[in-house]
Amino acid sequence: MSASANHQVLNAFVRARWLAVTLRSRRSLRAHQDQGLTRWCDHVRESFPHHDPDTLTMSKPALMANFSAYNQERLSADEVRLSLASGRVHPDVSCGTSTGTSGNRGLYVISDAERYQWLGTILAKALPDVWRRRHRVAVILPQNSALYQAGNQSRWLQVQFYDLRDGPEQWADQLVAFAPTALVAPPKVLRWLAENADRQHLKPQRIFSAAETLEAPDRRVIEAAFGRQLGQIYMATEGLLGVSCRHGTLHLTEDFVKFDFEWVTNTLATPIITDFSRRYQLMARYPMNDLLHLQDEPCRCGSPLQAVREVVGRQDDVFWFGTTMVTPDILRNAVLNADPTIDDFRVQQRPDETLLLCLPDSLGDAVRTSALNGLSAALERRGVRVNIVPTRLETDDLFTRKLRRVERLRG
Numbered sequence: 001m002s003a004s005a006n007h008q009v010l011n012a013f014v015r016a017r018w019l020a021v022t023l024r025s026r027r028s029l030r031a032h033q034d035q036g037l038t039r040w041c042d043h044v045r046e047s048f049p050h051h052d053p054d055t056l057t058m059s060k061p062a063l064m065a066n067f068s069a070y071n072q073e074r075l076s077a078d079e080v081r082l083s084l085a086s087g088r089v090h091p092d093v094s095c096g097t098s099t100g101t102s103g104n105r106g107l108y109v110i111s112d113a114e115r116y117q118w119l120g121t122i123l124a125k126a127l128p129d130v131w132r133r134r135h136r137v138a139v140i141l142p143q144n145s146a147l148y149q150a151g152n153q154s155r156w157l158q159v160q161f162y163d164l165r166d167g168p169e170q171w172a173d174q175l176v177a178f179a180p181t182a183l184v185a186p187p188k189v190l191r192w193l194a195e196n197a198d199r200q201h202l203k204p205q206r207i208f209s210a211a212e213t214l215e216a217p218d219r220r221v222i223e224a225a226f227g228r229q230l231g232q233i234y235m236a237t238e239g240l241l242g243v244s245c246r247h248g249t250l251h252l253t254e255d256f257v258k259f260d261f262e263w264v265t266n267t268l269a270t271p272i273i274t275d276f277s278r279r280y281q282l283m284a285r286y287p288m289n290d291l292l293h294l295q296d297e298p299c300r301c302g303s304p305l306q307a308v309r310e311v312v313g314r315q316d317d318v319f320w321f322g323t324t325m326v327t328p329d330i331l332r333n334a335v336l337n338a339d340p341t342i343d344d345f346r347v348q349q350r351p352d353e354t355l356l357l358c359l360p361d362s363l364g365d366a367v368r369t370s371a372l373n374g375l376s377a378a379l380e381r382r383g384v385r386v387n388i389v390p391t392r393l394e395t396d397d398l399f400t401r402k403l404r405r406v407e408r409l410r411g
């Protein structure tokens with residue numbers, strides 16, 4: 001990483017720490033957001049004269065249909081796709097694609113300055129002691145993540161990136177040799193490490209799950225194996241949306257992003273984000289695909305940033321039976337609560353509305369039967385009677401595909 005890049009990461013780090021110290025009430029947070037939004041509106045008027053920032057509303061289909069209207073250099077989606085192999089549109093602008101299902105992939109472009117800001121902000125929120133002790137941070141994500149290339153060596157930090165899609169046999173030994181003090185990876189990878197890696201030598205002090213929904217069975221295995229509380233970094237192609245505090249509570253990054261909510265049920269909401277910290281690509285009143293269970297009470301850490309009880313899953317993976325909606329948390333809990341030994345499963349809805357319940361062979365017949373009964377009882381309580389087909393769980397695509405335990409299959 002160049003001296004200037006180092007400097008930018010450090011600047012972002014200091015700024016995020018300063019915000020954490022100074023924004024101690026909802027009121028001061030709102031004032032900070034209003035100020036940020038005012039500056040952002042000025043930028044939109046100046047650099048995107050075809051948009052009115054006061055009324056601009058985005059969506060993924062609109063963004064993909066007219067990509068050039070939403071980035072500062074008017075890059076088209078086709079131009080960006082041509083640069084995907086190198087990950088670079090210009091020497092100082094990166095691009096990437098989300099790991100969504102094919103046909104539904106999002107594209108993004110981000111300037112280097114913004115990536116460094118992103119890295120500095122994550123560090124400030126996740127590892128506030130990073131500059132007192134030289135952390136070794138290991139990040140295991142699909143290579144298309146914007147965090148990549150954002151930093152590796154510097155005086156106050158070492159970051160190593162490992163490409164998830166290469167599979168652990170490619171990088172597990174290197175990872176152990178690096179001896180990270182902090183580890184960031186999707187929950188399935190952390191769990192694989194918990195169950196397989198040479199833990200004598202892998203002793204991170206801080207562990208964060210990222211990029212996929214964190215579920216209770218994985219959390220249990222990971223925390224027990226490493227003897228550490230598991231934190232979360234909630235990030236997506238669309239940006240950095242949340243980081244856990246030292247108490248383990250996930251807080252939204254309201255100091256950089258304005259969150260509005262669309263309520264899907266009484267308890268679950270979909271965030272609609274306006275990222276007033278980004279300039280190169282616009283993200284304005286953009287609905288995310290995630291379902292969040294927000295926490296009403298403030299966190300013990302005293303932060304005014306909205307606390308999230310759970311990122312429940314994707315709105316895409318809400319199951320529909322006629323006009324009846326069943327959210328992923330209900331399906332997941334129905335299976336997990338059926339028997340404490342269930343530590344992996346899939347529930348999938350096929351286009352004809354029937355369900356597949358996939359469980360590992362290692363579970364006995366009695367456990368499989370109670371999972372089936374638990375799932376059908378939970379659905380019946382919502383007036384849904386449906387054919388559930390029990391099948392064997394295959395996990396060979398664990399590292400090449402995004403893990404979704406509750407998934408609505410497309411035709």
Ligand SMILES: [Zn+2]
Binds near residue numbers: 245249300302
């Ligand atoms: Zn907190």
